[in-house]
Amino acid sequence: MAGVKLYPHQETALRKMHNGCILCGEVGSGKSITGLAYYYISMGGEINGADFVKMKKPKDLLIITTAKKRDSKEWELEMAPFLLSTHKDACAYDISVIVDSWNNIQKYKDVENTFIIFDEDKVTGTGAWVKAFLKMTKGAGNQWIILSATPGDCFMDYAAVFVANGYFKTITQFKRDHVVYNPFVRFPQIDRYTDIPKLNRLRRNVLVEMPFKRNREVHNEHIFCDFDRERYKSICRDRWNPFTDEPIENASQFCYALRRASNDSSSRELAVLEIFEKQPKLIIFYNFDYELEALLGLCEGLPDVVVAQWNGHAHEELPCKEEKWLYLVQYNAAAEAWNTVATDTIIFYSQTYSYKTLIQAQGRIDRLNSPFRDLYYYHLLSRSGIDLSIKGALDKKKKFNESRFCGDIFKEKG
Numbered sequence: 001m002a003g004v005k006l007y008p009h010q011e012t013a014l015r016k017m018h019n020g021c022i023l024c025g026e027v028g029s030g031k032s033i034t035g036l037a038y039y040y041i042s043m044g045g046e047i048n049g050a051d052f053v054k055m056k057k058p059k060d061l062l063i064i065t066t067a068k069k070r071d072s073k074e075w076e077l078e079m080a081p082f083l084l085s086t087h088k089d090a091c092a093y094d095i096s097v098i099v100d101s102w103n104n105i106q107k108y109k110d111v112e113n114t115f116i117i118f119d120e121d122k123v124t125g126t127g128a129w130v131k132a133f134l135k136m137t138k139g140a141g142n143q144w145i146i147l148s149a150t151p152g153d154c155f156m157d158y159a160a161v162f163v164a165n166g167y168f169k170t171i172t173q174f175k176r177d178h179v180v181y182n183p184f185v186r187f188p189q190i191d192r193y194t195d196i197p198k199l200n201r202l203r204r205n206v207l208v209e210m211p212f213k214r215n216r217e218v219h220n221e222h223i224f225c226d227f228d229r230e231r232y233k234s235i236c237r238d239r240w241n242p243f244t245d246e247p248i249e250n251a252s253q254f255c256y257a258l259r260r261a262s263n264d265s266s267s268r269e270l271a272v273l274e275i276f277e278k279q280p281k282l283i284i285f286y287n288f289d290y291e292l293e294a295l296l297g298l299c300e301g302l303p304d305v306v307v308a309q310w311n312g313h314a315h316e317e318l319p320c321k322e323e324k325w326l327y328l329v330q331y332n333a334a335a336e337a338w339n340t341v342a343t344d345t346i347i348f349y350s351q352t353y354s355y356k357t358l359i360q361a362q363g364r365i366d367r368l369n370s371p372f373r374d375l376y377y378y379h380l381l382s383r384s385g386i387d388l389s390i391k392g393a394l395d396k397k398k399k400f401n402e403s404r405f406c407g408d409i410f411k412e413k414g
Contacts, residue, residue: 004047004081007368009212010034014041016208020137020165022121022146025210027363028339028370031147032078034210035117038145040082042115047082054083059143060096062108065119067101068338075099075119105132113141121148123160126171130160137164149363150356151207153399155199156190158206167202216370218362220377222391225267227382232261251406255386262384263291263350269298271380272347276302279376280324281343285331285361287350295328295349302326310338318342331357339364344372348379351390353400 006014010030017023017038025031037047044056061084063075076099079085083092086099100107102122109132116136123133123146137144144164152158159174168174178199182191193199231242239248241257248254272295276282286292292311299307304324308316311330319325320342331352343365352358366375381387386405393400 004033004037004040004052006030006034006037006047007212009210010037013208013210014038017145018208019143019145020161020206021208022148022151022161022206023208023210024148024151025212026366027149027360028367029149029210029212030368031149031210032075032119033081035119035145035147036078036082036084039115039117042143045082052083055093058093058095059141060111060114061098061117062096062111062114063099063117063119064102064105064108065099067103069119070099070101072338074338102129105129105136108132109135110139111136111142112139114139114143116142116144118144118146121146121151121157124152124157130171133160134164150359152203153356153397154190155193155196155203158199158203161206162202165206214366216366216372217374218366218377219374220379222379222381223271225271225380225382226265227262227384227387228265229384232258232384235261251402254406255402258384258386259350260288260290262382262387263288264294265382268349268380269294271378272298272349275345275347275378276326279343279345280305281320282325282345282347283318283327283329283340283343283364284347284349285329285352287331287352291349292328292330295326299326329361331361339367341365341367341370341372344370344374345376345378348377351379351381351387351394353390353393353402355394355397355399358394 007030010033013023013025013034014037023031023035025034039061040047040055043058046053065075069075076086079097084097085091086097091097106128118133123130136142146161155178159171162168162174163171168177178193178195179190180192180194182189234240234242235248235254235257239254240246241248241253243257243260248257272284284295286295292309296307299305306319306322306325307328308319308325309328310316311328311333318327318340320340346362346365348358348361352361362377381391389405390400
């Protein structure tokens with residue numbers, strides 16, 4: 001059997017990879033197959049020769065991924081060229097191959113003599129997933145890598161990986177050595193980091209970049225839509241939610257009300273129709289149920305159009321074989337772990353707070369095997385204060401912070 005063929009950018013990254021690294025590549029760059037290739041050669045196999053050389057001393061393989069990617073069997077397809085399978089009778093080796101979700105990571109915290117691929121970097125903070133991750137990386141005979149398109153926005157996001165690599169004994173030590181907190185707020189808020197040259201060096205040690213030049217042009221177009229200015233001003237002035245007819249008590253409620261006043265506009269629906277006239281195969285990302293209701297109402301007036309959804313209410317497959325279709329996708333439910341080359345266009349009906357989520361969402365159609373020379377992303381937004389602030393955060397590759405946007409408005413309430 002012929003060896004697995006990698007792209008040049010994958011081969012370059014493969015030569016730099018090491019145990020405990022984060023393979024950082026854009027969505028659609030082929031991180032999965034590169035991660036599998038690293039496992040394969042670490043176990044004594046050869047993948048790019050004229051002949052397929054089997055692994056000499058393979059370890060059990062455990063892949064921790066998103067629930068959707070596990071359920072879609074995407075990893076099984078990636079493993080097939082390596083003669084690996086989660087099914088014993090289809091695997092060329094007498095080893096255990098498991099693909100499971102981050103939600104079940106606790107089941108595997110005591111594994112030993114296993115190669116672990118953590119797909120998507122979910123090890124930020126100090127919660128149960130991080131504790132399980134740290135125990136797994138210290139397991140006897142274990143080797144591990146992380147695959148991520150956006151591995152971290154700040155040094156704190158790397159703390160668990162630094163500990164797993166032995167740079168610090170605990171996350172508490174990392175904080176004690178390098179984190180200075182703001183003393184003027186009631187909740188823990190990082191003010192700055194100390195010894196940044198050392199932290200940059202450690203981050204370079206764990207990150208393996210996998211840049212590559214795509215043979216296509218990406219077009220991001222921001223379309224400014226109307227919004228209810230009077231309602232927006234009223235919410236700011238009165239701290240009253242006109243949608244629930246209740247007082248606004250915290251920053252989250254305040255921002256939600258402002259966003260609804262900004263997003264709930266027929267001009268956004270008109271923008272969707274104008275784009276649909278040019279491209280009758282569309283993926284539309286949205287945030288809130290009221291946006292979904294508006295989009296479904298819009299779809300009722302479109303003849304011969306197949307509509308499918310992926311959100312907390314429905315898990316329907318993308319109708320890519322139809323002539324005209326709309327796929328309505330909720331950011332949190334499906335911004336990652338699926339892809340398609342059936343369209344060249346995505347509409348972001350409203351903005352996400354997270355730059356990481358935005359990049360994941362854009363990557364759903366930006367694949368190595370895409371037949372399109374040009375990809376189009378339409379970002380619908382208004383000129384309201386909150387929409388412009390969210391755009392500003394995303395332009396800086398940051399996450400929008402509700403508390404910072406609200407300033408001192410709700411400070412007295414914590």
